[in-house]
Amino acid sequence: MPDLPSLRETLDAHGLLAKKSFGQHFLLDLNVTRKIVRLAGPFEGRSVIEVGPGPGGLTRALLESDAGKVVLVEKDPRFIPLLKELDDGSGRLEIVEGDALKVRESDLADGPAHVVSNLPYNVGTALLIKWLTGPWTPHALTLMFQKEVAERIVAGPGDEAYGRLAVISQAVCEAKLVMHLPAAAFTPPPKVASAVVHLVPRPDRADRETLKRLERVTAAAFGQRRKMLRSSLKTLGGAGLCEAAGIAPDDRAEVVDLAGFLRLAAALA
Known part of the structure; x- marks a missing residue:
């Protein structure tokens, strides 16, 4: 121009x-x-x-x-x-x-x-x-x-x-x-x-319902990131939710990858 x-x-x-x-x-x-x-x-x-x-x-x-x-x-x-x-x-x-x-x-x-x-x-x-x-x-x-x-x-x-x-x-x-x-x-x-x-x-991107659950899970998990997931996710199911998703309840949020969080969101459903 x-x-x-x-x-x-x-x-x-x-x-x-x-x-x-x-x-x-x-x-x-x-x-x-x-x-x-x-x-x-x-x-x-x-x-x-x-x-x-x-x-x-x-x-x-x-x-x-x-x-x-x-x-x-x-x-x-x-x-x-x-x-x-x-x-x-x-x-x-x-x-x-x-x-x-x-x-x-x-x-x-x-x-x-x-x-x-x-x-x-x-x-x-x-x-x-x-x-x-x-x-x-x-x-x-x-x-x-x-x-x-x-x-x-x-x-x-x-x-x-x-x-x-x-x-x-x-x-x-x-x-x-x-x-x-x-x-x-x-x-x-x-x-x-x-x-x-x-x-x-992504061609396999999460749909809107999955994203809503993902927002709930990540809000809880990273809201208390120093805590183990069994504690930070307590209101959403705690250790039971983790086990359903194949995630170690003693892990902390910062070590869980995207696939793990998507499994947690699916288990929440």
Whole structure:
């Protein structure tokens, strides 16, 4: 998009700064946003949903890609006029002013769609859980989180970051950490580093009823992670539940793999 001013010039022209209350940190380096889009693709003409586009750095890269329709969901009305400047009149860009936690993705895109976003820090995990456990299934998710959250998504048994988020995410998707970004890459720089996670729904992904049981089991198990499962799962059946699932009641949650938690969820049924 060679005729556009730089992102920094665009922000200055509109007199816009990031809002802390919205968890906004902007990526203004188009080399970085283009790399994220390459990691997310190829799109092969499929729709892409971007949440919290802000000044549109990632949006510009998406519009340069092989994506079909590019749908932006922006809660901050200050950025709507700026984002409209990216519309070339082809009908490819759609801007929705609203809260991504409340929109219905099936209304935004026809058929399978990707989600590619530098997520606002304050709602990133909530949005991921919505996409993992809700009625709409994305084609793939390529999402930027705080590094700590990204590590929790991809962690395995025995890892310090392993917990509920890893189990729920990996019961639905194959999850891979694909990119690290230092705080200095953002304007304004956050207090922590960030990372990009690429998630692709598994063909054998857990259904919604299984996920509900899995959420109950992991909430209990990791809510008291220092305790043996016979104690932490006491309200759900304790040692009996473990034995029905083929799990040692003396184990702790952090050593149980995804298959083990899925057996616990099945035994709970």
